[in-house]
Amino acid sequence: MLLRGLVVAASGFLFIFSPGLPIGLLVRRAPSINRDLLYWGAGLWLVMLLPSLFFQSLLRQMLWSDQAPGDLSGQLPDYSFTLLGAFVSALLVQGAMFLFLRSRRLESSALPASGLSLGFGVGLIAQVFTGLSLVGAGFRLMFGDTSTPTLVSLAQMGYLSLLLGLLPLLLYRPALLVVSAVQGVLVGRALRDGAHFFWLAVLVGALFAWLILALQLALGSQSPGQVLLGVTDPLTSLVTVVYYVLAFGLAFRWLHAQIATWSKVSSKKNKEN
Numbered sequence: 001m002l003l004r005g006l007v008v009a010a011s012g013f014l015f016i017f018s019p020g021l022p023i024g025l026l027v028r029r030a031p032s033i034n035r036d037l038l039y040w041g042a043g044l045w046l047v048m049l050l051p052s053l054f055f056q057s058l059l060r061q062m063l064w065s066d067q068a069p070g071d072l073s074g075q076l077p078d079y080s081f082t083l084l085g086a087f088v089s090a091l092l093v094q095g096a097m098f099l100f101l102r103s104r105r106l107e108s109s110a111l112p113a114s115g116l117s118l119g120f121g122v123g124l125i126a127q128v129f130t131g132l133s134l135v136g137a138g139f140r141l142m143f144g145d146t147s148t149p150t151l152v153s154l155a156q157m158g159y160l161s162l163l164l165g166l167l168p169l170l171l172y173r174p175a176l177l178v179v180s181a182v183q184g185v186l187v188g189r190a191l192r193d194g195a196h197f198f199w200l201a202v203l204v205g206a207l208f209a210w211l212i213l214a215l216q217l218a219l220g221s222q223s224p225g226q227v228l229l230g231v232t233d234p235l236t237s238l239v240t241v242v243y244y245v246l247a248f249g250l251a252f253r254w255l256h257a258q259i260a261t262w263s264k265v266s267s268k269k270n271k272e273n
Contacts, residue, residue: 001141001142001144001155002141002142003159004141004154004155004157004159004162005138005139005140005141005142005143006138006142007138007159007162007163007166008134008137008138008141008154008162008166009134009135009137009138009139009142010138011134011138011166011169011170012131012132012133012134012135012136012137012138013131013135014170015130015131015134015169015170015173016128016131016132016135018170018173018174019120019123019124019173019174019177021174022174022177022178022248022252023120023177025252026178026181026252026255026256026259033116033117033120034113034114034117035117037114037117037118037121038117038118038120038121038124039121040100040118040121041097041117041118041119041120041121041122041123041124041125041184042121042122042124042125043121044093044096044097044100044118044121044122045093045121045122045125045126046125047096048089048092048093048096051092052088052089052092052093055085055088055092056085056088056089059081059084059085059088060081078217079214079217082210082213082214082217083206083210083214086205086206086207086209086210086213087202087206087210089205089206089209090183090201090202090203090204090205090206090209091202091206093122093183093205094183094187094198094201094202094205097115097118097119097122097183097184097187098187098190098191098198100118101114101115101118101187101188101191102191108191108192111188111189111191111192112185112188112189112192112258112262113188113262114188115184115185115186115187115188115189116181116184116185116188116255116259117184118184118187118188119180119181119182119183119184119185119187120177120180120181120184122180122183122184123176123177123178123179123180123181124177126176126180127172127173127176130169131173134166134169137150137151137154141154141155161234164234164237164238165237167237167241168237168240168241168244171240171241171244171245171248172240172244174248175208175244175245175247175248175251176208178247178248178251178252178255179204179205179208179247179251180205181251181255182201182204182251182254182255183201183204183205184201185255185258186198186200186201186204187201208247211243212240212243212244215239215240215243216236216239216240219233219235219236219239220236
């Protein structure tokens, strides 16, 4: 049990600090990250968390007033509900980012890079509490605490099953960061190039959150999106791992191309001056 606790606690710390690597790789060629916007992005996500949860709960009460929370059966209404919930959450967060950037009255050339910093802030704070809960669960296991069903399932899991349960979570964190950064850049471009970029940002956020839920529902998962419950089968874990690797790769490549374009434009302007 001590070794399982160490693995879970170490995974929690890795989950919390893993965004540092993709940020470091991306900002090598980018303009320096605006720390002020980074903090504002984290704050905006926290502010939007409560209304997001409220509207999702309201939708559930309207559609399934007699159904227990999290009790999804994989029927067509479940896919519709999760898609609508993901869209509402993305709309609230991207709307807050859009209004904030517009209030800053930045130069048009600085909007995409400012959106990048804001998106990094959202990605850094979003779901960080999952990492804290992993650290707490790991330390409780190290001291032999099995007072909750989750801790009992973790204590009884084999090491291979435990790693298969933790790996999707660890990959989810950097994937979420770069997807949030993509949304931030798109919101910045919406202020400069047109509202269709804003709706594209909302669509990216909604699809990123919903597609994996839909895949897990299709595979028969009773708790889609929650992979560390001791009941995640290897196929679901593998599909989740592949999904987050692909999402990270596509988002990272797109951001890298955008940053390279900014660098070329900046170098050209410097030469002209």
